[in-house]
Amino acid sequence: MSTREAGTGTDPVIESRADLISVFAKGEKPKARWRIGTEHEKFVFFEDDHRAPSYEERGGIHALLIALTKFGWEPIYEGENIIALKGTDGNVSLEPAGQFELSGAPLDNLHETCAETARHLNQVKEVGEKLGIGFLGVGLWPDKTREELPIMPKGRYDIMLRHMPRVGTMGLDMMLRTCTIQTNLDYASEADMVKKFRVSLALQPLATALFANSPFLKGKPNGFLSYRSHIWTDTDPHRTGMLPFVYEDGFGYERYADYMLDVPMYFAFRDGYIDAAGLSFRDFLKGELSVLPGEKPTLADWNDHLSTAFPEVRLKSFLEMRGADGGPHDRICALPAFWVGLLYDDVALDAAWDVIKHWTIEDHHRIRAEVPKLGLKAKGPRGRDFQTLGKVILDIADAGLKARARLNAGGEDERVFLDPLRVILESGKTPAERLLDLYHGPWGGDISGVYRDARF
Template sequence: MSTRTAGDGEDPQIETREDLLAIFAKGEKPVERWRIGTEHEKFVYFRDDHRAPSYEEPGGIHALLIGLTKYGWEPIYEGGKIIALGGPDGNVSLEPAGQLELSGAPLENLHQTCAETGRHLEQVKAIGDRLGLGFLGLGMWPDKTRAELPIMPKGRYKIMLDHMPRVGTMGLDMMLRTCTIQTNLDYASEADMVKKFRVSLALQPLATALFANSPFTEGRPNGFLSYRSHIWTDTDPHRTGMLPFVYEDGFGYERYADYMLDVPMYFVFRDGGYVDAAGLSFRDFLKGDLSVLPGEKPLFGDWTDHLSTAFPEVRLKGYLEMRGADGGPWGTICALPAFWVGLLYDQTALDAAWDLVKHWTIEDHHRIRAEVPRLGLAARGPRGRTFQQLGKEVLAIADAGLAARARLNGIGDTEQGFLDPLREIVASGKVPAQRLLDRYHGEWQGDLSRVYDEMSY
C-alpha cells in the first residue's frame, strides 16, 4: 500500500471536476515512454520458530529496515518511526502485519525489472541471514492466526483495521495474512486505457489461476487454490469486486472518477499524520462538508490517496494496476509482468486478447471470478473451454507480443523466456497450490512446516 510523507512539496487544492480527471489524463504517454512497474510482497519470519517478527523486537522489522540502508536505501519516517525506504529501485514498504513489499521503479523492459527483483531479494536475504530472518513466497500465511500477527506502526493501517470488520468478514485477513504480486502499466490515451482495462479485467481470473498459491489456512488445506483471491469477495463490497461499468458504452476517465467518488473514504493525511475519515464521502469533502475537517476542501494528494483505497482486480491511478496474482517464488515475480506486458504493450496482441473476451457477458465475468479461486485452471470460461485451454491461447498471444517488442538483454535474449514458468503450469494443468497440496498429502505427510523450506527465497 502507498506510503505518504510530510513535506513532499506544494499540494494544490482541487477546484473543479476536471482536476479529478487530470491525474488520469496526465498518465497518458507515447509508446516509447511506456514503463513497467513490478510490486511484490513476501512474508517475513524468524527461521528458528517460524514466528512473524514484530516491529520493535530485536532482529525484527525495524532492524530489517535499518539493515537495508547499507545498500543506499533512505529511511522514510512516520511518527518518528521508519516505515519505508526509498531508493533507485523504488520503495520498500510494510504491509499491515510486517509483510515486506518492493514497489519497483518504472523500467523500460522485463530484463531490467527482473534484475531489480534479484537485487532486492539478494539484499533482504543478506540482511535476513544476519538477523535470523527468512522470507516466504506464498499468497497467504499458511499457519498463522490473526492473533499471532503483529501490527506495524502506520497510521492508515490502524484506521483500516478498525473499519474493516464493519463492512466485511475477511478484510482483516486481507490486511494481515496475504501477499501479492502486481504489475503497473501505462497507456497512450483514454481509448487505449479503456481497451487495456477491459482486457485485463476479463483476464485477471486467468492470472489468479496461474499464480494461485494460497491453499492453506491455519495449518490445514482450506479448500481453495487461491484463498487470497477468495478473501476479496467479502472484504468490502464498496471497494472490491467486478466493475461491470467498465464494459458499458462511454466508459472512461469520468466514469472511473464517479466510481471512486462513491467509494467511502478511509482517511486524510494532514501534518504528518492520518485523520480518521472512515465511511465518509469524498463528494462531501469536495464541497467542504467533511465532518472531520470542516471547511476544508481536498488537495490533489488527498485524491491520489483516495484512489489507492479501492481494491478492484484492476485499478486506475494514472497507470493501470494488475492486482489478481498471489505472492509466489522468485520466478513467478518476473512472470507476472511478462504476462501482462506481452498482452497489453503490443497492439496486435492487445487486439487478439480483446477478440478472445469481448463477447463475454457480465454474468460470465461474475461466474468466472467466483469459480477460479477454488478451481484454478479447471474453471470454465464461456463456451465451456477450461482455463487451461484458454491459458494456452493467451500465453501464445503474450509470447507473440513479447517477440514483437524485441527487447533484448546483453546476450541477445528476448523477454519471452520470462513466460516459461507459466507455460509449464499450463502444460501440466497444475497451478502452484496444487503442487503444494500434493506435497502436503504426500512426502510432507501433513507436516506444513515443510513449506518454509520449499517456498522461501
C-alpha cells in the first residue's frame, strides 16, 4: 500500500471538478515516455521457527529496514518509526503484518525492471542471512492465523484494521495474510486509457490464473488455487471488483472520478492520520467533513483517496494491474512482460481487444468468480478454457514485445521474460497446483516444506 510522507503545506486546494480529473489527465504521456513500474511483496520469516517478525524485536522488521540503508536507501519516518525507505530503485515499504514490498522506479524496459528486482532481492537476502530471516514468495501466508501476525506501526493501518470488519469478513486477511505482484503502466490519452483499462480488466482473471499461488491456509489446502483473489470478494464491496461501468458508453476520467467519489473514505492526513472511515469525499469537497469541519481537500487528499480503492485495475495517474499472487523472481519479471506486451504495442492492444470486446458484464463477473478455484480450467465466454485462451493471449503479448525490440546486452528482446508463463500454459498446471503436488508428495502433508521450496 502507499507510503505517505508529510507534505509542505502548500498543496493546492481542490476548487472544481476539473481539479479532480486533472490528476488523470496529467498522467498522459507520449509513447516515447511510457514507463514500467513493478511492485512485489514477500513474506518475512525467522529461519529457526518460521515465525513472522514483529517490528520492534531483535532482528525484526525495524532491524531489516536499518540494515538495508547500507545500500544507500534513505529512511522515511512516521513519527519516530522508520516505516519505509526511498532510493534510486523506488521505495521499500511495509504492508500491515510486515510483508516487505518493493515499489520499483518507473523504468524504460523490462530488462531494467527485472534487474532492479534482482538487486533488491540480493540486498534483502544478504541482510536476511545476517539477521536469521528469510523471504517467502507466495500469495498467502500458508500457515499463519491472523492472531499470530504482528502489526506494523503505520497510522493508516490502525484505521483500516478497525474499519475492515464493518464492511466484509475477509478484509483483515487481505491486509495481514496476502502478497501480490503488480504492474503500473502509462497511457497516451483518455481514449488510450479507456481501451487499456477495458482490455486489462477483462484479462485480469487470466493473470490471476497464470500467477495463482495461494493454495494453503492454516497449514492445509484451502480449496482454492488463488485464495488471495478469493479474499477480495468479501473485503469491501464499495472499493473492490470488476467495475462494470468501465464497459459503458462514455467511460473516461469523469466516470472514474464519480466512482471514487462514491468510495467511502478511510482517512485524511494532517501531520498524522485522522480517522475518516466511512465518511464521504463529496462532503469533504463541500467543507462538511465531520472530522475536519470547514476544511476542503487538497490534491494530496484526493491522491490519498485514490489509493484506497482496490479494484482489479486501478486508475491514478497511471493504470495498475492488480490481479496476480506473489511469487518468485522469474514471475515478478513475467507479470510486467505480459502486460507490456499486450498494452504497449498498438497492434497487440487491438488484437487483445478483438478477443474480449464481445464479452458481456455477466461474462466478466462469472469468470472473476470461477478463476480463484479453477485457475486455467475456468471457461471463457465461448467455452474455451483459460489454458487455451491463455495461449492465444500470450502469443499476442509475445508479438507486442517483439515489436518493441528492446534488447539486452546479449541481443535478447523482452520476450524472454514470458518463458515462465509459456511453461505454465503448456503444462496446464498453475503454480498453486505445483505446490499442492509437493504437499501431497515430497512434503508428506507437512506445510513447513514451503519454507524450503517457495523461498527467495
